[in-house]
Amino acid sequence: MKSIFTLVLAIFSFSMMGQVNDMTTSLYDSYSKYKEPSLDKRRIKHEDIQPLILKLKNNPSYTVQKVGESIKGKDINLISVGTGAVNVFLWSQMHGDEPTATQAIFDIFNFLNSNDFKAEKKELLSKLTVHFMPMLNPDGAEVFTRRNALGIDINRDALMLQSPEGQVLKRIRDSLDADFGFNLHDQSTYYNAERTPKPATISYLAPAYNYEKDINDVRGNAMKVIVFMNSIIQKYAPGQVGRYNDDFEPRAFGDNIQKWGTSAILIESGGYKNDVEKQEIRKLNFVSILSACYTIANGNYKNISIDDYEKIPQNDRKLFDLKIERFTHNLLGKDYILDIGINHLEVQDKNYDSFYNVGSIVEKGDLSTFYGYETVDATGYRLIEGKVYPETIQTMKDLEAMDIYELLKSGYTYVRLADFSQKDKDVSLPINILDKDQKVPGFYVNIGNNPNFVLQKDGSVDYAVVNGFLIDLKTEESNFKNAIFYGK
Structure with missing residues (x-):
């Protein structure tokens, strides 16, 4: 009886995974409909996203909250959508010169606001509540630099919490007690997938929560979702996915968020030939993030082997x-x-x-x-x-x-x-x-x-x-x- 049940479960999981694959293929093919045209260059600033946030604030499907301010007084907003019991928290542009995922987030809002994929979106938003914090470091974005106005790297401030931006991130993570957290970054365009000439266009990491790099359920779930995202992105950028180094960094937010009980997933946007403004990589972010949300909503990531995580080539810089x-x-x-x-x-x-x-x-x-x-x-x-x-x-x-x-x-x-x-x-x-x-x-x-x-x-x-x-x-x-x- 047990073997029959296992077989049925496997067939069901395969069917569900196939549905999500079909969905993401459709998303990739129709992406141009959702791309936010006002954010067509990497050097976007706080003032560029304010009209877009205001539109969402006037949309009853969203909850838009001012949750803090940068050192120079720019608003930091949390935008929430969905009614599901599973909380997914995404934050972007912790580093001011890493805007690719910020652009993709506003593309995702356009997708959610469209009349397309109604049944799929209804299922997604009934199972998940998704919280977005775009442009955590607006002062850095203003001058297109990594650090905040204090001159510190917010991603190394998870322990001292001297930056107001880091304080906001910690407070929101704790208040949501999110099941999954997506830490969205850009990396150097000079990273390649290890021992290949292909750029690491997208790199993933399930950060370690201790020096021993132990794998508990929290980190294991992050690894499983990454394996699924990798399978999707391989269709569009074959061989161009890397795995970030997982040495434990006790000051970093990703490592600590994993430690605090949220399955933390780092997505890094790297390089793509003849894509200086990273618009193709933005598209891959759009597909990657939405595919992750769908596998979390359906729960089919639970049946993925974490052994496949280690098969993703490591990032190299060659x-x-x-x-x-x-x-x-x-x-x-x-x-x-x-x-x-x-x-x-x-x-x-x-x-x-x-x-x-x-x-x-x-x-x-x-x-x-x-x-x-x-x-x-x-x-x-x-x-x-x-x-x-x-x-x-x-x-x-x-x-x-x-x-x-x-x-x-x-x-x-x-x-x-x-x-x-x-x-x-x-x-x-x-x-x-x-x-x-x-x-x-x-x-x-x-x-x-x-x-x-x-x-x-x-x-x-x-x-x-x-x-x-x-x-x-x-x-x-x-x-x-x-x-x-x-x-x-």
Whole structure:
């Protein structure tokens, strides 16, 4: 009799899991209907989400409460929906420069407010009460920085509770005594799934609650939900899911929330090729969070083996924006075969609304165990430092009329401009600009230098690297964003 019951339970669980899989496939395919259009860039601020929160406050399906203030007096809100006995608590942007999940939360509200999937949403919200705290660190978001106005990392304040934002998080967690908690973050785009060239687009963690990394029911339930989310995301970003390091951090909120009895799940948004604003990753957050809510509501996560949690590849940090392999470089009359890794630093504008890129060589030598979003096999190519075009160009209009690609093929990665009044450093054309009397910046293939060079083979310049961006001169294809104005 027991074996028959087990078989029936397994068939039922498989059927339920299949239903949720079908649901999330539909969500992914129809996502554009729910994407909140006013939050289309990463650099979102407190004022950007206030009109959206006000709409929810005027919707009787939601309870919107001001639950605290940031150091600089910005409201922190808790938005609740549903009538179920199981409490799910999600908080985002604890770090001000990690907004991807905040955007996804407002997409989820649009989904909940739509006329689609009525039966599924009714079931979900009758079993769960879901509480959202978007943008826990609005002061950090204002200047797109990790820390709060006190200069501390809120995620390392779970014990001292010196930040008002951390105090709010602790108080709400305790008052809800939530069954599940989702700690929503962004991680570096340079993480990859261990021993693969694929970025860790989404990474998960069921934080440890002690140094021994014990697994009780609370942590085990978090692991099971993560296994389910991973199975969903693998359909859309195969091989691009990582597992965050679970070393116990006694000061961190995730670790302590697990310890306090809420099944804590960390979701980290990493990198995705050609997705600088993380809009595809935002979509994956939307699907991941909703799929988690559905498996919690149906309870089918309980039948998932936690052994599959350890099968998710660990996060590694072996990615560059650009990796150039095995080029020849001459130093003091001798040839060397080298690899270099190049990344792009985002430099904020004065209002923290936008940014420009500054390329930098971050590693050099044997990089055979590293990977790149873009990789060039430069075997047989010589790396030659970019030259300055010998004539001074009068105006930007004159420069725009020139064939920039021909200049690059001739080895020129800099021009002098007599009249250039641009306030910011970024340049839209794929060539760097110098003042008329300025000397070319020294390059050399050294770590920390801004990379501007060409790759030459058999007398032909086939590739240029301008401000760290690769330009294929044979096809004129590139992922170029901006060059640099080296003004005084």
